[in-house]
Amino acid sequence: MLKKLLGAAALGLVMVAGGAMAKETVVWWDFLGGGDGVRMKKLIEDFNASHADTIEIQATTLEWGVPFYTKAQTSAAVGEGPDVMTYHLSRLPLGVSTGTLAEITVDDLASVGLAPGDYAAANFGAAQVDGKIYAVPFDMHAVVLYYNKDLLAKAGLIGADGLPTGLDGIDNFTAALKKLQEGGTAQPLSIHDGAGDSMWRIFYSLFGQQDGAFLADGKFLDGDNLDKAVKATTVISDWVKNGFAPAQVDYPASIALFTSGQAAFHINGVWEVPTMTDLHAKGELFEWGAIPIPTFFDHPATWADSHAFAIPNNVGKEMTAEKKKAVLEVIAWMNKNSTFWATAGHLPAYNAARENDEFKAMQPNAAYAKLADTAVFDPSSVLAGVASPVYDAAGNFLMPAVNGEIEPQEAMEGMRDDLQGQVE
Amino acid sequence: MRRYDRSEMVTALVLLTPFVAIYGLLFVYPLLKMVMLSFTKSPLIGEGDWVGFANYIKLFKDRLFSVAVWNTLYFVLLSVIPSTILGLLIALGVNRLKGWTQSAVLAAFFLPYILPVSVVYRIWGWMLDAQFGILQFPIEAIFGERVPVFRTLPLFMPAVAFITIWWLVGFNVLLYIAGLRNISAEIYEAAELDGATRLQTFRRITWPLVWPITVLVATIQLILQLKIFDQLYLFGQGGRTDSVLSLVWLVYRDAFQKNQGGYGATIAVVLFALIVGVSVLQYQALRARGEK
Numbered sequence: 001m002l003k004k005l006l007g008a009a010a011l012g013l014v015m016v017a018g019g020a021m022a023k024e025t026v027v028w029w030d031f032l033g034g035g036d037g038v039r040m041k042k043l044i045e046d047f048n049a050s051h052a053d054t055i056e057i058q059a060t061t062l063e064w065g066v067p068f069y070t071k072a073q074t075s076a077a078v079g080e081g082p083d084v085m086t087y088h089l090s091r092l093p094l095g096v097s098t099g100t101l102a103e104i105t106v107d108d109l110a111s112v113g114l115a116p117g118d119y120a121a122a123n124f125g126a127a128q129v130d131g132k133i134y135a136v137p138f139d140m141h142a143v144v145l146y147y148n149k150d151l152l153a154k155a156g157l158i159g160a161d162g163l164p165t166g167l168d169g170i171d172n173f174t175a176a177l178k179k180l181q182e183g184g185t186a187q188p189l190s191i192h193d194g195a196g197d198s199m200w201r202i203f204y205s206l207f208g209q210q211d212g213a214f215l216a217d218g219k220f221l222d223g224d225n226l227d228k229a230v231k232a233t234t235v236i237s238d239w240v241k242n243g244f245a246p247a248q249v250d251y252p253a254s255i256a257l258f259t260s261g262q263a264a265f266h267i268n269g270v271w272e273v274p275t276m277t278d279l280h281a282k283g284e285l286f287e288w289g290a291i292p293i294p295t296f297f298d299h300p301a302t303w304a305d306s307h308a309f310a311i312p313n314n315v316g317k318e319m320t321a322e323k324k325k326a327v328l329e330v331i332a333w334m335n336k337n338s339t340f341w342a343t344a345g346h347l348p349a350y351n352a353a354r355e356n357d358e359f360k361a362m363q364p365n366a367a368y369a370k371l372a373d374t375a376v377f378d379p380s381s382v383l384a385g386v387a388s389p390v391y392d393a394a395g396n397f398l399m400p401a402v403n404g405e406i407e408p409q410e411a412m413e414g415m416r417d418d419l420q421g422q423v424e
Numbered sequence: 425m426r427r428y429d430r431s432e433m434v435t436a437l438v439l440l441t442p443f444v445a446i447y448g449l450l451f452v453y454p455l456l457k458m459v460m461l462s463f464t465k466s467p468l469i470g471e472g473d474w475v476g477f478a479n480y481i482k483l484f485k486d487r488l489f490s491v492a493v494w495n496t497l498y499f500v501l502l503s504v505i506p507s508t509i510l511g512l513l514i515a516l517g518v519n520r521l522k523g524w525t526q527s528a529v530l531a532a533f534f535l536p537y538i539l540p541v542s543v544v545y546r547i548w549g550w551m552l553d554a555q556f557g558i559l560q561f562p563i564e565a566i567f568g569e570r571v572p573v574f575r576t577l578p579l580f581m582p583a584v585a586f587i588t589i590w591w592l593v594g595f596n597v598l599l600y601i602a603g604l605r606n607i608s609a610e611i612y613e614a615a616e617l618d619g620a621t622r623l624q625t626f627r628r629i630t631w632p633l634v635w636p637i638t639v640l641v642a643t644i645q646l647i648l649q650l651k652i653f654d655q656l657y658l659f660g661q662g663g664r665t666d667s668v669l670s671l672v673w674l675v676y677r678d679a680f681q682k683n684q685g686g687y688g689a690t691i692a693v694v695l696f697a698l699i700v701g702v703s704v705l706q707y708q709a710l711r712a713r714g715e716k
Binding site: 097194253382387400 | 469470554661662681683
């Protein structure tokens with residue numbers, strides 16, 4: 001009896017061990033909800049199906065933002081982190097400073113057929129801290145200008161190519177808003193000006209169009225960067241002051257103002273593309289499109305961030321060579337199949353996935369894809385990035401300036417001093 | 425003095441040990457670690473250098489700390505006393521009802537209490553939304569314009585306190601109803617026979633007899649509201665958070681967002697001392713009055 005039992009146990013062990021040798025499990029954490037979550041689930045299913053004998057991704061979705069990054073940090077510190085996780089490139093500096101992330105070498109990338117040259121330079125630069133690579137970009141998400149084609153056509157703002165025309169430059173954009181107003185659209189622009197994060201994205205785009213350096217050599221808004229910041233802020237606050245955009249709008253309301261046809265323009269992230277696509281498919285939305293933010297200053301530039309893949313530095317739990325190979329294979333496969341991910345509105349970070357015919361036929365993504373070439377990423381600092389002190393400062397200074405509660409000059413000086421005071 | 429025999433001692437030990445052990449492990453030990461952490465410059469995870477009282481000195485110079493203390497106390501003021509009084513008033517009303525109407529009305533007042541804070545946030549966020557909120561119609565009729573309530577600094581705390589009272593008052597009502605039902609009907613009958621007015625009955629019978637409940641409700645509310653975080657954070661996020669944050673929010677920001685575990689612990693120690701001090705004081709003060 002005992003012999004039999006032992007025999008069964010041994011057999012079981014052999015089977016488990018044999019299975020493990022043939023098939024690697026990759027534990028995966030992400031923070032992707034909504035339209036992103038649905039699409040990532042599909043990608044993971046496809047990956048598992050095409051690697052049925054070799055690799056299996058075991059995915060868990062966690063709460064976005066500070067909770068995710070706190071959990072990543074605490075779990076990696078005790079060796080209980082996942083094998084691979086999604087990460088915002090803008091949040092990379094803090095992750096590196098806390099020792100949460102493992103370095104990825106060029107050789108690692110080469111082993112699965114990836115190279116730094118497969119990505120836009122600014123994008124890949126944001127994946128590095130002090131010259132070392134800590135993440136592999138997966139997408140770029142930026143803010144874009146959504147437009148109501150019907151209202152713009154009525155105001156004569158649609159060009160021969162079917163795209164909006166005459167919006168570049170502060171004066172032209174203002175003139176366009178006036179035309180729409182005269183055409184009966186009382187407040188033609190909808191922005192989420194009730195919160196700092198959305199204002200930061202527009203501000204940083206306009207700031208980047210003047211080649212502003214938000215943080216240089218440990219100094220925030222140093223020298224004439226302050227003036228550039230004030231100019232960028234003034235453009236946005238003038239929209240509110242002159243009655244083109246309502247003040248203090250909440251996030252869902254800012255989308256509703258656009259989708260209900262009350263506003264002709266809406267500036268928001270590409271992640272709302274599925275919202276518009278779905279509404280339009282149901283016949284509940286006018287003809288619409290999305291283009292890059294107009295150029296108000298010297299040259300085009302748009303704020304962008306990236307979802308990327310990072311490997312946690314699990315303390316006391318060295319990753320086996322087989323496991324690492326599997327993780328890199330997952331990352332490479334996701335990148336090479338990321339054209340589908342673009343249906344969530346994002347731009348694939350992997351150049352080839354953005355340059356194929358399938359992507360070029362994808363609307364409205366193809367209309368704003370060129371912003372990838374001039375994208376500006378958040379300053380590389382532990383104080384910057386999503387849900388960071390810089391975002392908080394945007395809520396405390398930039399947001400009230402946009403809504404006319406304080407002057408742009410005073411706001412930018414306050415923001416500079418506040419952030420400078422937080423430098424250790 | 426009575427002496428305990430051996431078997432009683434053993435029973436007591438057996439019954440008490442698990443609690444004391446768990447209490448020590450999950451409360452006392454982390455508390456001591458937190459106090460020690462507050463004397464170091466630690467990140468959220470891992471060891472840090474001993475810095476003596478540097479964190480405490482930094483704390484008392486920190487403008488945000490004084491804002492957070494003031495906001496926390498202001499919120500306590502706006503929420504604790506009103507929700508206690510309102511709880512009593514509603515309970516008195518509900519207590520007069522009979523049968524199914526009483527159950528229905530009680531359920532109506534208690535229903536918000538079972539909602540999670542995220543739902544409360546969504547409901548009131550939409551009702552007061554400056555563009556589409558249904559409450560903006562009366563607001564526009566009275567004030568002549570729409571008011572973005574959660575983005576108007578002087579209105580922020582009162583509005584969130586009002587919502588908190590709406591959300592949590594049901595629990596106070598329940599406690600008061602239990603207290604009111606404990607008062608024997610005979611006392612009221614005797615008072616009625618003696619020709620006491622309603623006001624006299626309330627002042628001389630109801631109020632003194634529900635006083636222990638009032639002390640309980642006020643103390644529970646006080647401790648709860650000193651730890652205020654969720655509602656303020658949800659309604660305030662993205663806005664002028666430096667002006668509306670509370671002490672727990674400041675702990676969250678420094679420890680979790682900015683990875684400054686030592687400094688976060690320092691704020692937590694001060695908050696802990698504040699809660700212990702204020703609640704002991706309040707409990708003593710209220711109890712003393714009740715015994716008079």
